[in-house]
Amino acid sequence: MAILKSLSRAKIFWPIVALAVLMCFNLFFTPNFFRVEIKEGHLYGNVIDIIKNASPIMLLAVGLTLVIATKGIDISVGSIVAISAGVVAMLIGGDLQGVPKYPIPYAMGAAVLVSVLAGMWNGMLVSRIGMQPIIATLILSVAGRGIAMVTTNAMIVWLYAKPFALLGQGYFLGLPFSIYIVAALVLLTALVTRRTALGLFIEAVGINPTAARFAGINAKNILFGVYAFSGLCAGISGLVVCSTVMSADGNNAGLGYELSAILAVVLGGTSLNGGKFYLLGSLVGALIVQTLTTTIYAFGVPPEIAKVVIAMVVLVVSLLQSFKFRAMVAGFFGKREFSV
Amino acid sequence: MSGMTPIVEMKKINKFFPGVKALSGVDFRLFEGEVHALMGQNGAGKSTLVKVMTGVYKQDAGEMLLEGRPMRPDTPLAAQKLGINTVYQEVNLCLNLSVAENIFIGKEPKKLGRIDWKLMNQRAAEVLKRLNISVDVTRILSSYSVAVQQMVAIARVLDTSAKVLILDEPTSSLDETEVAQLFKVIRKLRDEGMAILFITHFLDQTYQISDRITILKNGEFIGEYETGKLPKLELIAKMLGKELSEFAYTTNPDERKKAAAEAASDSGTVLSAKALGLQGSIAPFDLSLMEGDVLGLAGLLGSGRTEMARLLFGIDYADQGEIFVKGKRVAISSPKSAMMAGLGFCSEDRKNEGIFAELSIRENIILALQAKKGVFRYLAAKKQLEIADEMIRALGIKTPNSRNEARQLSGGNQQKVLLARWLTTEPIILILDEPTRGIDVGAKLEIMELILNLSRKGLGVIFISSEFEEVLRCSTRIAVLRDKVKIAELAGENMTESGIMRTIAGGK
Numbered sequence: 073m074a075i076l077k078s079l080s081r082a083k084i085f086w087p088i089v090a091l092a093v094l095m096c097f098n099l100f101f102t103p104n105f106f107r108v109e110i111k112e113g114h115l116y117g118n119v120i121d122i123i124k125n126a127s128p129i130m131l132l133a134v135g136l137t138l139v140i141a142t143k144g145i146d147i148s149v150g151s152i153v154a155i156s157a158g159v160v161a162m163l164i165g166g167d168l169q170g171v172p173k174y175p176i177p178y179a180m181g182a183a184v185l186v187s188v189l190a191g192m193w194n195g196m197l198v199s200r201i202g203m204q205p206i207i208a209t210l211i212l213s214v215a216g217r218g219i220a221m222v223t224t225n226a227m228i229v230w231l232y233a234k235p236f237a238l239l240g241q242g243y244f245l246g247l248p249f250s251i252y253i254v255a256a257l258v259l260l261t262a263l264v265t266r267r268t269a270l271g272l273f274i275e276a277v278g279i280n281p282t283a284a285r286f287a288g289i290n291a292k293n294i295l296f297g298v299y300a301f302s303g304l305c306a307g308i309s310g311l312v313v314c315s316t317v318m319s320a321d322g323n324n325a326g327l328g329y330e331l332s333a334i335l336a337v338v339l340g341g342t343s344l345n346g347g348k349f350y351l352l353g354s355l356v357g358a359l360i361v362q363t364l365t366t367t368i369y370a371f372g373v374p375p376e377i378a379k380v381v382i383a384m385v386v387l388v389v390s391l392l393q394s395f396k397f398r399a400m401v402a403g404f405f406g407k408r409e410f411s412v
Numbered sequence: 413m414s415g416m417t418p419i420v421e422m423k424k425i426n427k428f429f430p431g432v433k434a435l436s437g438v439d440f441r442l443f444e445g446e447v448h449a450l451m452g453q454n455g456a457g458k459s460t461l462v463k464v465m466t467g468v469y470k471q472d473a474g475e476m477l478l479e480g481r482p483m484r485p486d487t488p489l490a491a492q493k494l495g496i497n498t499v500y501q502e503v504n505l506c507l508n509l510s511v512a513e514n515i516f517i518g519k520e521p522k523k524l525g526r527i528d529w530k531l532m533n534q535r536a537a538e539v540l541k542r543l544n545i546s547v548d549v550t551r552i553l554s555s556y557s558v559a560v561q562q563m564v565a566i567a568r569v570l571d572t573s574a575k576v577l578i579l580d581e582p583t584s585s586l587d588e589t590e591v592a593q594l595f596k597v598i599r600k601l602r603d604e605g606m607a608i609l610f611i612t613h614f615l616d617q618t619y620q621i622s623d624r625i626t627i628l629k630n631g632e633f634i635g636e637y638e639t640g641k642l643p644k645l646e647l648i649a650k651m652l653g654k655e656l657s658e659f660a661y662t663t664n665p666d667e668r669k670k671a672a673a674e675a676a677s678d679s680g681t682v683l684s685a686k687a688l689g690l691q692g693s694i695a696p697f698d699l700s701l702m703e704g705d706v707l708g709l710a711g712l713l714g715s716g717r718t719e720m721a722r723l724l725f726g727i728d729y730a731d732q733g734e735i736f737v738k739g740k741r742v743a744i745s746s747p748k749s750a751m752m753a754g755l756g757f758c759s760e761d762r763k764n765e766g767i768f769a770e771l772s773i774r775e776n777i778i779l780a781l782q783a784k785k786g787v788f789r790y791l792a793a794k795k796q797l798e799i800a801d802e803m804i805r806a807l808g809i810k811t812p813n814s815r816n817e818a819r820q821l822s823g824g825n826q827q828k829v830l831l832a833r834w835l836t837t838e839p840i841i842l843i844l845d846e847p848t849r850g851i852d853v854g855a856k857l858e859i860m861e862l863i864l865n866l867s868r869k870g871l872g873v874i875f876i877s878s879e880f881e882e883v884l885r886c887s888t889r890i891a892v893l894r895d896k897v898k899i900a901e902l903a904g905e906n907m908t909e910s911g912i913m914r915t916i917a918g919g920k
Contacts, residue, residue, distance in 0.1 A: 269782045269790045272775060279768045286727065286765050287833065288751040288783035347770045 083341040087356040094363045102370045114243040118366065126362035127250035128153070128309045132333035133354040134261055135305030138298040140337050142278045143346025144198060144205035146299060149306040149333060151216025152190050153326025156310025158223035159183040161231055161320030170232040184307040190216065191303015195296035220322035231318045240316030250312050257308065262351055274298065278346025332361050417480045418443050419575055419607045420465065425474035427460055434460040438633045440626055442576060447598060447608045449622035453651055453713060453878065457631040458611055462578055466498050467491040497569030498578040505565055507554040512536035514553050515568045539567045543597045559590030563597060577601065578609045583617060595621050613714040614895055615644060629653045644917040681739065682872040683841045685724065688733030694719040696733055697898040699891065701841060701872040706863065708887030709876045710912050716896035717876045718760060721843045725757040726750040751784055756834030760846035762823070766830045769819035773811055774800035776818045776829050781836045803832035807862060824855025831862065842866065843874040848882055860886050880909050892916060
């Protein structure tokens with residue numbers, strides 16, 4: 073009992089419970105949901121698909137977790153995904169024989185570099201000019217689509233260079249390759265934020281920027297850094313997205329991803345009010361979002377209604393985050409021991 | 413005046429907030445054609461009284477009369493309809509609209525359902541003319557100075573049938589000539605019969621402009637006086653709630669003298685400032701601090717104590733003067749650079765500028781040290797625990813363990829956490845702005861004890877407090893400030909409450 077109590081206090085506990093509830097639902101109502109087969113040495117099945125499909129959102133969520141921890145937001149990541157996809161596609165080129173125009177690693181490096189620059193632009197607007205994060209990143213959210221279109225000459229570029237397909241479609245040791253990318257990024261981010269004081273500084277800036285400045289922390293550089301990092305994550309996500317469909321579509325690549333990623337971060341326990349952040353929570357959050365989507369489609373719910381269901385989940389989560397609402401509910405049930 | 417009926421009379425007003433008695437039995441009278449100053453320290457109840465009068469709050473007991481008839485404004489709008497208008501400290505104007513639009517916003521003259529611009533501009537010009545201001549009313553407000561903006565805020569409330577005008581700290585962001593301009597307008601309105609309630613913390617201005625003064629202290633009515641018959645010294649004494657005869661040497665003069673002698677013998681100057689100043693914040697001042705010295709900053713609210721501290725710690729950037737630490741000139745351009753030079757600063761605003769409520773006590777304590785070491789030289793968890801536990805023990809912070817969130821601590825313990833944060837950086841100079849505010853008596857004594865102990869170990873301390881008693885008890889020397897100017901430095905025999913008050917009042 074005591075173990076359960078201390079477990080339930082860990083932030084990661086409730087997102088995992090939510091995921092487990094969704095899974096249980098599927099266990100009973102979706103036939104063969106958990107069946108995993110081995111074909112050609114790879115694992116196949118719904119669960120594997122969920123993890124694979126969630127990868128681009130997970131990658132975005134890692135960057136957004138740090139941004140949101142500073143009480144900021146980055147709604148331009150979906151557009152940066154499109155830019156990154158566009159750049160890498162143009163540099164590899166649509167040669168039907170699959171001969172890349174430039175070496176694939178260079179193309180990928182260039183796409184990520186451009187994405188980091190885009191993130192730095194956001195960081196500059198927020199930290200140096202003092203623009204509100206939602207407005208600052210809205211600019212690139214809108215302009216970024218245009219940039220992506222210009223990059224691909226307003227056409228959908230198809231790729232035939234086989235090795236590039238590894239990122240989004242390939243397998244390694246039986247598991248989708250993209251899972252390893254996610255794991256590597258999260259591990260690296262966790263190391264950098266938790267083995268140095270960076271994580272503490274990010275949280276301090278998110279909780280109380282004035283006090284952080286007074287304590288000798290350079291809040292501006294921290295802010296600049298997290299937006300640049302969010303750009304980096306979006307760039308990597310863009311590579312995976314492009315590789316999955318072997319094409320770059322400036323209009324639709326990563327469309328609406330920023331909202332799914334924000335939802336994942338929030339579901340994972342990082343508050344939009346800034347402060348404490350939970351990288352693993354964000355990953356679980358992304359899995360919840362993806363499982364929800366898969367479940368809805370598995371049930372044959374039409375796509376237009378699927379969005380409504382997801383919206384309902386967002387609503388419930390937001391309400392649960394609001395102290396006023398929780399107090400109201402607690403009052404309704406006559407609970408007096410409700411703690412602040 | 414006693415023969416006349418006051419325009420506004422408030423009788424035995426009580427107002428409670430949960431756990432606080434904000435006003436108890438306060439009387440207040442405001443007559444036609446007078447400028448009435450409402451005086452009191454922070455928390456005296458000035459703004460609560462004004463808010464009751466203007467319908468923001470409702471009194472719990474007592475009655476209010478308007479020209480002899482009972483009045484009960486339920487909202488600020490209702491008060492405005494009764495002719496009671498307020499111009500707040502933070503001017504609520506739209507800088508991107510024209511002067512005329514600002515004056516008539518929400519009550520624009522209309523013709524056939526559309527705004528009659530011609531009439532509006534004409535009437536705006538007339539209202540401003542009444543205040544002896546001639547500006548182009550069609551230009552946007554941001555193109556004029558703060559003083560003009562202040563006048564526009566006044567003009568806005570004058571348009572209606574105003575009987576009472578309440579000015580809440582109207583001069584805090586004005587320079588001298590602008591103040592003079594504003595006072596001219598106030599006198600003109602007074603001569604036209606308007607009753608003006610003036611709230612300020614500038615003593616000199618109170619004497620320049622007001623006819624009568626009402627003093628509050630801790631929510632209680634102290635008295636109503638004619639300005640001409642109330643000497644400045646007596647005003648200060650009443651605001652602080654002391655009788656003049658009570659002033660004597662406070663605690664421990666021996667200890668203080670001994671400390672001063674020790675400080676003098678060591679005579680290592682750790683901090684000095686030469687002609688340091690910032691336009692609009694604090695006039696240039698000189699300052700020097702020895703090793704083991706406790707320099708008290710004394711002055712009334714708004715006298716420039718905090719501004720001085722902010723300049724020294726690089727929160728505000730001085731536009732003139734120099735700072736020396738241990739004889740070496742240092743460029744202090746940010747809190748970080750001040751910290752690197754060996755300074756520490758505990759802000760008076762614990763909640764907004766000090767504590768990270770959701771971080772643990774341990775993290776709160778090690779944060780400044782970590783910032784000093786840099787992001788990559790992360791203190792190991794074990795080391796963090798060691799430092800935090802040692803500080804918790806040394807300062808007597810009452811908490812079961814250092815993992816708890818800082819917000820769970822009481823005010824006094826939060827203050828100790830802040831103190832601990834700076835002590836771990838091993839500063840040579842520590843600036844403490846109101847470290848005893850809002851904490852209970854026992855904790856106050858503990859904090860002061862800590863300060864004395866630190867100074868004995870050679871730390872140079874600058875100590876700011878609104879309580880002269882505390883400044884006297886802790887300090888080896890005292891710098892006195894008034895109206896954003898450092899006016900004197902007291903040492904030895906002169907260090908008494910009456911000495912400080914006389915200095916503030918202007919006599920030596």
